[in-house]
Amino acid sequence: MSTSMRLLMLLTGIFFLLYFSLEPYMDMFERPAIAIPEDIIFVNNSGCFLSARQSPARYSPAGEPINLLRCRKPQLMSARTRKGANFLVPKAMLENLQCTYWVLAAKDFQSNKVLLEGHFSLKRGANADIPIGEGQQIVRVKCKNQTNDTIYHDVHFFLPPPLRKLKPNETEKLSVMVLGIDSISQMHFVRSFPQLNGFLENVHTKFFGYSRVGQDARANLMPFLSGFSSDEAESQTEAWLWERFRAQGYGTAYGEDSAEVLFTTRNEKKQFPSEPTEFYLPPVLLEMHSHSRYSLDLREMIYCTAGRQFQEVLRDFIAKLVPHMRQRPFFSFFWESQGVQEYYEFATQLDQPYMMLLKSLQEADILNNTILFLMSDHGLRAGDYRSSFQGMEEESQPLLLAIYPDWLKVKYPQAMENFERNSHSLVTPYDLHQTLRDITCLDQLQNSQIEQRNKTLQSHLPENLPRGISLFLPIPEYRTCELAHIPSLFCFCRKHTEIPLDDGLVLRCSRFLVKSINQLTKPHSQCAELKLHSVVMAYFMDFGEESFDHELRLRVMTLPGHGEFEATVRVSDALKLTSSISRVNPYQAQSHCVSDPRIKVLCFCT
Known part of the structure; x- marks a missing residue:
């Protein structure tokens, strides 16, 4: 065989060797990449369509390394x-x-x-x-x-452990625990809590259609705990949820990581009953706030006492309650707000602590007899992230997920089937209130009871649908924001179409919005009259072909003070505000001259 022939065979062999050995790697470049869908569908039925974006909108992080700050004493x-x-x-x-x-x-x-x-x-x-x-x-x-x-x-x-063991209850009772984290949207939770999400995989039901019904924590938690809006609750005498559970023999506990108790009346008096819950953390935080607190961050939004953050004090309180929870049924409510209200990136600090907390509850066998709601009140309400359209959407898509023992599905199959099916229904705090009232009497979850209650629910005309519907019942798929009592400003079931900021109708509605603010602050002479500086954002809200009304979602900037306000304005025969007016940028000391929280967000003190 000639030398040239041998060389040709050698080169051919090398070619095939390289081709087949490199083919898998070549495929990586030649095959088209599989696109990861950006949109996640939350609700898709005849009454509402809700979706969310997986990747976050752009935002400017805090000027200091929030995630690295530690208590310095x-x-x-x-x-x-x-x-x-x-x-x-x-x-x-x-x-x-x-x-x-x-x-x-x-x-x-x-x-x-x-x-x-x-x-x-x-x-x-x-x-x-x-x-x-x-x-x-x-x-x-x-x-x-x-x-x-x-x-x-x-x-x-x-908080000493119980001194003696109580007799077991003759009737079966299910404990309830609420772990609340302020200002966490559904998608903010997915992005910021990877460890906790991994721990909870396949052991929970997430309610993707959970919506806020008010602006702040108080306005969203009052309907949950009392069944009434924050305005209605001040004139009502019906029992709070923990009073209902206490009447059924439950132990009760309440704790926050702030001395500013969530549930106060407009005149700043405490709205708790004269005898609060059996185990009660607010006086501890008030003592810290008055004597030993100092700020962790430059904006003075996160507090320490000695070498602990206030949030650590709250989790220590929960840990000390565990021996009591093992002994008897409990209704417990805990709420964390410091840091997460102001800083987008602060939420990542809570991932491991909450995973460890839930793990400790699991190891103590608490979760085997408890339905636990991990929830929020709304998404971020201020800052660069909130200024984006995505941030505005996420503000109205708070977190809600439930963890519960497997035996519930065995004993109450129809109720739990409805509960899980409602994960993609439009849900509100009013529904949560009715759900927890059911838990005070588990007989209501028997199949026969669920069937009868469902027939009653289906007999209602849409316009007479109850404001609150237990999650153990099937929420009608035709439910809209109006039927669920969700104000227009917090409803994203309708399609939003961006419109030019210099449009004549936009400018007319924007001036009307500023005029409405001035009408609210007029009785307070210390508040300056505001002028429209600019229109920041304008969207047309689609009511569908059946409506002749038009509604605009607006964000305006006013002078003096450069306040940014959002509201929805309906255009029919006349202009009409269809929502409360929301302040979306910090006002800090601008409103020091008024104490009414409804006016404080609108007022620029002269």
């Missing part, structure tokens, strides 16, 4: 209960300290009401535990060194 003590007695457990001291402590009532909002004052010394090196008392207690501690500098200032609370 030392945590020198912890609270422990042993054999019914309460102790302060000190760490090893680096210097000698003289400490004073004050014992307060466990449920008293009067932070200056001291039951007992005492003193103790801490020596450099090892120290013995300091006995404080017994039972539920709030203890504030302040320690100074030899040069009279305050080295440690903190508030501790004692």
